[in-house]
Amino acid sequence: xxxxxxxxxxxxxALGHSVSETLEAMxxxxxxxxxxxxxxxxxxxxxxxxxxxxxxxxxQFNRQQMALYDRFTQFTLFAAREAITQSGLEFIGExxxxxxxxxxxxxxxxxxxxxxxxxxxxxxxxRVHPFVVPKLMNNAAAxxxxxxxxxxxxxxxxxxxxxxxxxxxxxxxxxxxxGMTPAMVTxxxxxxxxxxxxxAWEGLRVMSKDACRPFSANRNGxxxxxxxxxxxxxxxxxxxxxxxxxxxxxxxxxxxSDAADIVMxxxxxxxxxxxxxxxxxxxxxxxxxxxxAHGTGTAANDKTECSAxxxxxxxxxxxxxxxSTKSMHGHLIGGTGAVELLACIMALRDGIVAxxxxxxxxxxxxxxxxxxxxxxxxxxxxxxxxxxAFGGLNAVMALRKV
Amino acid sequence: MDIKNKVIEIIADQAMIxxxxxxxxxxxxxxxxxxxxxxxxxxxxxxxxxxxxxxNANEPEKSExxxxxxxxxxxxxxxxxxxxxx
Numbered sequence: 001x002x003x004x005x006x007x008x009x010x011x012x013x014a015l016g017h018s019v020s021e022t023l024e025a026m027x028x029x030x031x032x033x034x035x036x037x038x039x040x041x042x043x044x045x046x047x048x049x050x051x052x053x054x055x056x057x058x059x060q061f062n063r064q065q066m067a068l069y070d071r072f073t074q075f076t077l078f079a080a081r082e083a084i085t086q087s088g089l090e091f092i093g094e095x096x097x098x099x100x101x102x103x104x105x106x107x108x109x110x111x112x113x114x115x116x117x118x119x120x121x122x123x124x125x126x127r128v129h130p131f132v133v134p135k136l137m138n139n140a141a142a143x144x145x146x147x148x149x150x151x152x153x154x155x156x157x158x159x160x161x162x163x164x165x166x167x168x169x170x171x172x173x174x175x176x177x178x179g180m181t182p183a184m185v186t187x188x189x190x191x192x193x194x195x196x197x198x199x200a201w202e203g204l205r206v207m208s209k210d211a212c213r214p215f216s217a218n219r220n221g222x223x224x225x226x227x228x229x230x231x232x233x234x235x236x237x238x239x240x241x242x243x244x245x246x247x248x249x250x251x252x253x254x255x256x257s258d259a260a261d262i263v264m265x266x267x268x269x270x271x272x273x274x275x276x277x278x279x280x281x282x283x284x285x286x287x288x289x290x291x292x293a294h295g296t297g298t299a300a301n302d303k304t305e306c307s308a309x310x311x312x313x314x315x316x317x318x319x320x321x322x323x324s325t326k327s328m329h330g331h332l333i334g335g336t337g338a339v340e341l342l343a344c345i346m347a348l349r350d351g352i353v354a355x356x357x358x359x360x361x362x363x364x365x366x367x368x369x370x371x372x373x374x375x376x377x378x379x380x381x382x383x384x385x386x387x388x389a390f391g392g393l394n395a396v397m398a399l400r401k402v
Numbered sequence: 403m404d405i406k407n408k409v410i411e412i413i414a415d416q417a418m419i420x421x422x423x424x425x426x427x428x429x430x431x432x433x434x435x436x437x438x439x440x441x442x443x444x445x446x447x448x449x450x451x452x453x454x455x456x457x458n459a460n461e462p463e464k465s466e467x468x469x470x471x472x473x474x475x476x477x478x479x480x481x482x483x484x485x486x487x488x
Contacts, residue, residue, distance in 0.1 A: 063418075067442065127448055130441040 010082025013227030014050035050225030050330025070109030075228035076141035100153030104164030104188030106334030109136030164334035166395035187338035189228030214295035214324035217363035225330025229338025252281025258392025270308035273394035289380035295324020
């Protein structure tokens, strides 16, 4: 089996338009959640979110590209440029033939659906733009990345709600680890912050109207975010041979299915995924220094997750640091695991653990070290990143310091 | 604006060239409009004139709508506007 390292990272999210801006915000415990700005927002009962501000797509893409790129594709291409530029890889010849792109998204082109339903239903139009289908399809972002960077290997999109990015990165990891390809572009993106996207979430009654406070006893729900996180996963010797900067090593992953309930999380399912990732990485639970929690800020997730971590790590659960950066960037749904992997990289490479902000009251059902409110300096050898999706689909990644 | 000038404007806009560079004899291929660009042009024409263009992207040559040159497209649009706005 090959060893797999990360040689490029890129992002855009409510905390910043680059990895360095995002990590700076996480170090400072800055909140990117604020008032939502889009058409008809006054008809929503939820009016906050981790919205990407100051992103001028027209300055990034030409008119023909704009006709084909939904906002989730725009975010993906923007983040992919940062990641692939950092990796220094040029996809030509045999590398191009083998390298592909596997991305996660839950909703794909949600605002394209929204805009065009509005046009035909509300405005009574009988004609929509010819590119509605290629613009909204869930694989649009992956396909445009493949075209932009000449990635001709295995390429597809994974859609498992809030675990989409972790499932996608797990696929890319497996492909590089098995020797199938020397490199893969992976990660995920989401852009549901439009009237229809938020209205749908509102219906579930799990959204907070004021803040995302994971693990805090007074937490009252999740807050949606948007953006993308993209990475270059590369076979270690391939990366070393060309002198690439290595951000972290990916050492394992596991997936599990609760097979129980369409929305309620299961402790057993989550614990099996955490233990599975530890076993796949061939480490002991005691080696885990940091866990980037799924930590949505809902009553159900946070207590179930803490309980699952306690089961999987045993007594070591009392020593591990576990934080939810969703308190800062919101829940990016299908893109969330990708942006959250950045917090793992920061913990491993920079020795800084991102905090859980908005933490106000201890909850006896979440009695772990949740790194409340302020980032912490710590030497972390191994980090896990949890994602537990609606539908009971779980995926956990394990990373090691290089 | 008459139909001819509006059609030329739409085609030029799609090809990202000046309207003055579009001649009536030009084919869409010469102007640099590919199949996706053609579908987008037809959409823009339908929007501009509020008409339905009988165009099937599966077999453009076999459509009843002639796209063999700018002149043919303009003639076709003039006919459709006359029929559908009668």
